Amino acid sequence: MEKKDRLMSLDALRGADMLCIMGGAAVVVALCQLLGFGKDCWLAEQMTHVVWHGFRQHDTIFPLFLFLAGVSWPFSYASQRERGRTTAQILLKIAGRVAALIFLGLFGAKLFGFDFAHLRWDSVLAHIACCWAAAALLYMFVKSVKVRLAIAAALLLGHWLLLTFCTAPDAAQLLASTDPVVAKKVASYAAFGTDSFSFTGNIAGWVDRTFMPGVLHEGIFDPDGLLGKLTGVVTALFGVFAGELLRRKEVTGNRKTLVLLGAGAATLALCLGWRPWCPVNKKIWTSTFVLAAGSYSFFMLAIFYWIIDVKGFRKWTFFFRVIGMNSITVYIMMRFMGFRSIGNYFLCGLAKLGGNPHWEALVLSLGQVLVAWIVLWYFYRKNTFLRV
Secondary structure (H helix, E strand, C coil), X not given: CCCCCCCHHHHHHHHHHHHHHHHHHHXXXXXXXXXXXXXXXXXXXXXXXXXXXXXXXXXXXHHHHHHHHHHHHHHHHHHHHHCCCCHHHHHHHHHHHHHHHHHHHHHHCCHHHCCHHHCECCCHHHHHHHHHHHHHHHHHHCCCHHHHHHHHHHHHHHHHHHHHHCECCCHHHHHXXXXXXXXXXXXXXXXXXXXXXXXXXXHHHHHHHHHCCECCCCCCCCCCCCCHHHHHHHHHHHHHHHHHHHHCCCCCHHHHHHHHHHHHHHHHHHHHHXXXXXXXXXXXXXXXXXXXXXXXXXXXHHHHHHHHHHCCCCHHHHHHHHHHCCHHHHHHHHHHCCHHHHHHHHHHHHHHHCCCHHHHHHHHHHHHHHHHHHHHHHHHHCCCCCCC
């Protein structure tokens, strides 16, 4: 069912990442409340996104997935070359994957309503597709690791300079808007100021408002916007660098782990040093956010790789690998299938036995995770995987 040389750590880490959107985050919050810590305790708070500036565990889900897509590419590329595929065939496969992911993103945005003027054209999947494809092409055609590192640095610096010195031309109009929808949205971010890194002042929002067709995720702003793809490419490139390292057979597993830990420490240090001038912000995918998420991704990959692929402790990974090997399926199913309702049907009695709303929330959240996992396990047993 699985190739012997397949890195189980990649599937397990991807599964652990996707578990959060399967309901794992809700389980943690419910457990914190049941134990009396409240939903505002540090651990429960980590299961939510920051409003604007800042960084929490929940903000790592998206970039870690993109990072792992980058890690997989050197292995996939080598495999395709070994099977005799030409450059043209590989490029066609990349284009096909990009098209498939963009289509799935549009599908989730109600593409078949045919209301194109009110369709959200960008999406999480489109963001992954574009950033991954750019990193994949750089890996194919820029052989020098140093040159690719220089490109990554240039993208981070360029994005920072653009955000620092270019304020949204329509910032004043947004702040003075009498449109109740716009005014409410602007007011919700008022605590974060009006500078070039603010909700109204950042140039990334203006670019999307000006050039993106259809509607934006937040009406006047989109967290998966056009300029964010510049730095998103670096997230994918970080993964590619890690994948290149993991493919090197002459380097021991312990040595690879140390290099990954070193990369995590280096990106963390750069993030902390740069943060006074560049706030960590997921929604505009700032350079420091890329470094923070990159640090987290390198550290997590190092831990999973060392435990699973170096030391050989693999049995515990099965639960996560079932999820990780069908990660796109998980993402799509969670949007369209009523796993929560199915779980509620079977577990509603057990949930009410405790006579405690927090116990009920915990049981029903666990039910959602369990139902979704059983469906994925069935696909796993049938050797059915959605690959794009």
